[in-house]
Amino acid sequence: MALSIATTLLLGAAAPAPNEGGALDIAFTGLRSAKGVVRICLVQDPSDFPDCREGKGALKRTLPAANPRIRLEGLAPGDYAIAAIHDANGNARLDTVLGIPREGFGFSRNPAIRFGPPRYKDARFALxxxxxxxxxxxxxxL
Structure with missing residues (x-):
């Protein structure tokens, strides 16, 4: 009996831990071409939105524009926002002309775009x- 209990404990310890946290599937639509990459930034802190450059807690990913889908797993429950650019020329930045983006961009919840990017609260969603x-x-x- 002691051997049976010890075996059960050892096998239980060797079993993989269940995936903790939520999963997020992100699909991008409206890309003009399959050239380049889609760069995404997933943030919880409103101060990191939308550019994500200094976001220490931000999750950044790059995926091919030819297959603009990604699944992120193990995310802690909470509020998030997504900012994305279609970096068609692969130079790792959003190209602009007189401050107007020349490349594609998008945000979670697809908020209306007026003058400048939306606020965090407009792109925020609960996971x-x-x-x-x-x-x-x-x-x-353009």
Whole structure:
């Protein structure tokens, strides 16, 4: 009996831990071409939104524009916002002309774009323990 209990404990310890946290599927629509990459930034801190440059807690990913879908797993429940650019020329930045983006961009919840990027609260969504889907529409101004 002691051997049976010890074996059960050892096998239980060797089993992989269940995936903790939520999963987020992100799909991008409206890309003009399959050239370049889509750069995404997932943040919880409003001060890191939308540019994500100094975001210590920000999750940054790059994916091919030819297959603009990604699944992120193990995310802590809470509020998040996504900012994305279609970096068609692969230079790791959003190209602009007189401050107007020349490349595509998008945000979670697809808020209206007025003068400048939306505020965090307009792109914010809640992520729980269940998997969630966000569809981000890439927009072009030029």
């Amino acid at each position: 729980g323990a269940d998997a969630q889907m966000q569809q981000v529409r890439i927009r072009y101004l």
